[in-house]
Amino acid sequence: MMIKNLLLVSFFTLLTFKLAIAEVFPTASPVPGGIAIIKLDHDFNNQSKVYFWKKRILTRKVNNSWQALVGLPLKIKAGAHKIKIINAQGKKYFQEFSVHTKDYETRHITIKNKRMVSPTKKDIERHYKEKPLIIAALKTWTENSNIQTNFIHPVNGRFSSIFGLKRIYNNQKRIRRHTGLDIAAPTGTAIISPAKGKVIRTGSYFFTGNTVFIDHGQGLISMYCHLDKTNVKAGQELTQGQNIGTVGMTGRVSGPHLHWVVSLNNTKVDPKLFISKNNAEK
Ligand SMILES: [Zn+2]
Structure with a gap:
């Protein structure tokens, strides 16, 4: 009985530990060659579309909030950039994000x-x-x-x-x-x-x-x-x-x-x- 309880406790400890370290990939890295993860506002839904440099952008829902994952080219300049969003009603709007510099060897x-x-x-x-x-x-x-x-x-x-x-x-x-x-x-x-x-x-x-x-x-x-x-x-x-x-x-x-x-x-x-x-x- 003791052993059984001990096993049960270790099982739950392990489970909690696993949940605590569960990460969601990719990792955000808003630099040239990296990925900007942009939180989209409440108006966004699965009918909305996101574009960057005229290319369609991957969107997903994580913990009830929508985000856009933008792949950043190695040639992009550091500073402010924006994504274009077209919502379900066809209304266009923009959201800004920052790109930082990165030195490559x-x-x-x-x-x-x-x-x-x-x-x-x-x-x-x-x-x-x-x-x-x-x-x-x-x-x-x-x-x-x-x-x-x-x-x-x-x-x-x-x-x-x-x-x-x-x-x-x-x-x-x-x-x-x-x-x-x-x-x-x-x-x-x-x-x-x-x-x-x-x-x-x-x-x-x-x-x-x-x-x-x-x-x-x-x-x-x-x-x-x-x-x-x-x-x-x-x-x-x-x-x-x-x-x-x-x-x-x-x-x-x-x-x-x-x-x-x-x-x-x-x-x-x-x-x-x-x-x-x-x-x-x-
Ligand atoms: Zn190679």
Whole structure:
């Protein structure tokens, strides 16, 4: 009897503890490459629409209040910005929010395969054929009022390159921004879908290699690059944790890793904002 009570007490303690630390993701980070979470006023309902830079914005209801989740481009200037809201009656109004500055590191990278740094004319032609397909996938908008925004890690591995880095390849003058999060893991390591969604497309591209695009709803898209094997097909519905493929080094890479992209309102944002620090780097 004593043991039973003790177990019951520990169970409730654990439950309370779990509820107390339950966080809602993504984490707000109103900086270039981050996400602004804007509380919408009482007039807002599920018929209202939000826009930023002419793009539809994800909205959701948390604890009975509506909020807009705005993906902020790396090129956005710090200061005041506004979202446009069109309510159910078609009335337009604006709500202001602030963007703060963020300094991103610069890193020099040497790639031995010259063709990857300075692609040939043929490579560039191939890239220009592929580019519209990638752009179209990232632009996907599907109505969905039940989006899973608390992601789990897509792969077990070390974060080898963070989002937003300013990269200079082989001492070239051009600075390229790293618009994903790299997770290093051996070739063949399983990659899982961090949240429920639907596969938009899969393909093999010059820069990103074997790639999978997942639509999580309302402009929240995730992209998985350089895969060795792809285990899903376009149109397939995915549950959180479902295997989508394996880590590889296809496309422009210097070693096996997952280049993970998260896009919100067709804007690449820091994937780390969608995952808990508690189950971070393993
Ligand atoms: Zn990367």
